Amino acid sequence: MTEARPAAATRRHDRPQVVLTGLSAVSAYGRGNQALLDGVLAGRPAFAPVTRFDVEDRRVRVGALLPGDPSLVDELLSVVDEACAQAGLSTADRAATRLLLAVHGDPDGSRPRAAGAATPRVPAMRRAPDDAAWQAPSGAGGFAAMVAAKAGLAMRPRTYTSACVAASTAVADAAAMITAGDAERLVVAAGYLVDPDQFALFDAGRALAADGAVRPFSAGRKGLLLGDGVAAVVLESDRAARARKAEVLAAVHGWGRAGDGYHVVQPRPDGAGLARAIGAALDRAGFAPAEIGYVNAHGSGSAASDAGEAAALHRALGGHAARVPISSTKSLHGQALEASPLLELVTTVLTMRAGLLPVNAGFLEPDPGCELRLITGEPLAARPAYALSLNAAFGGANTALVIGV
């Protein structure tokens, strides 16, 4: 079925102020946007036994990983290059464009090691040097500075380490900077490659789905599974994009961030924090809930998190929450932690432009605590003009983005 497009005249802003002119992603489905789109629309989850490193002692041994031993630096540089090329940015444009990067606070440690190797860690930046003059930096900020320098982007990137909302917070901040006139154009990039340390932590925390599937909002859901995700987008002011005659691929109409103020790691059961983030995003867009035609949910597949998110959707969207098509693409490409929101944003834009909304894989049967219109079975043929992309994280951090194509 096809969702109706709302009349543009009902919107507060005649034109979006923040547009997306380049995007690129790497996931377990492969490198590049086409691999991601094909994989997601095939509807087959990318989870398989982990072979990148030793998982013998783990309770769960499954994830969504690229083959081999990819380098986070190399993958980031490649998606930034592709996104900038798609946006048509010159070398000079790039040098004037700041990077907002979402990565784990210890990206050195995120560097995968060979299977079974019980050796001291080798920092990623010492593993991927093609510039002998570069001094090995330390920490996420140093890592971002290196990526910006190697990518030919402006100095002084900003580095977000806010767990599973890091990348969406960066997108919201980029949109805010552009709207405020602080910047005309930014590159937002994010990367996480499944690594032995985070895998062991999530396994120890019993957060991983023991049945090897992610089943967001479904009865019988057991938890999340980790997945590789590296992505980059070019965001700029509509005016700047038009001046360059760049093709506009999507727009960021609204964004919102709010906290739960509730618990160290548990989400609010009533979803009030996430609902406020959604409300702020709709408010900025000037949209009524009914104008949202698709929701790419946070949908981690964890019992409490999904129930809280369903409550948030009902709280923020009212009756529309039970009608709007929804899926969590984490059920397909896995949870890419700091980078997941950007992988989901790229997935949302690609699938909306394709006119096919991705499935919520792993669904078994309805959970009475999650009364939502989940897309199951096969992708939904629809061309909604606007979608919500939602994310939540430890610490009660919530974000919502309103995306238009």
Added chain:
Amino acid sequence: MSSRTTSPTHAVPGLVELARGSWPESPADAEPPQLAGFVLSSFSPLVAEAARRCLTAAYGQPPADPARGARTAVIISSCSGDATTAAAVARAVAAGQRLGPLLFFQAVPNAVAGYVAARWELGGPVVSLSPDGGADPVPESLAEGLSAASLLIRDGDADEALVIVAEQATDDGGRDRALAVLVRSSDITE
């Protein structure tokens, strides 16, 4: 409100400092108080103690004034991040040792931000940043945190922001340091 006015917030136009707390404040500050649910590393206790000192200066005791707390962001800015937890996890995984579940929760800075937000009932955005530290990471992290606070406040998702800087010592002679400042827009007058 804090009486401390020697504030570096002038580095970010449009912000006014409401309160401040730091660690250490005196030679008596040997180790920050332990924090239930957090183990091994000083990082989260440093964040919690600096935040407690700052918010105590602002509010006396928890919770924050509900009207203000609901729109107060929590921003953690740290060049070092929780280096101790990251190293402990890496060592244990490399040695094939089992990890305790508590390490899972504290492995991201958001966790202690959530602790502070829950304790003081702060409902604004939760953000963690990690700038590239120079010779002195505290001012670097503070400037980055204040810049993010300014953006959030101008953008409208928060009216106030609690910016918490925590830097773990990187060598044997160094000391852990933390600083928390509560800021709001200078456009607001009471």
